[in-house]
Amino acid sequence: RSLAAVRLAEAGCSTLEIGAITGHRTLSMIALYTASSDQQRLAEAAIVRLETGRATWKHNPGKLVKSGS
Numbered sequence: 070r071s072l073a074a075v076r077l078a079e080a081g082c083s084t085l086e087i088g089a090i091t092g093h094r095t096l097s098m099i100a101l102y103t104a105s106s107d108q109q110r111l112a113e114a115a116i117v118r119l120e121t122g123r124a125t126w127k128h129n130p131g132k133l134v135k136s137g138s
Contacts, residue, residue: 071102078103081110 070091077087084099093099100107 074099074102075106078106079110 070093074087074091074093077090082090084096084103087093087099087103088096091099093102
């Protein structure tokens with residue numbers, strides 16, 4: 070089940086979708102299995118945004134704030 074959760078996360082499925090397929094009862098268990106996949110997917114998306122100039126966010130301790138807001 071954990072490998073299925075990882076593969077589903079890598080395919081872009083949401084946590085709720087993964088739970089519906091794998092039968093995990095808690096979101097925390099799904100998050101445990103899919104954390105590295107989620108981090109990889111988010112990092113890749115961030116790099117694409119950065120490279121295409123669509124990243125318009127600045128860091129404000131504790132939260133992200135859109136530039137010009």
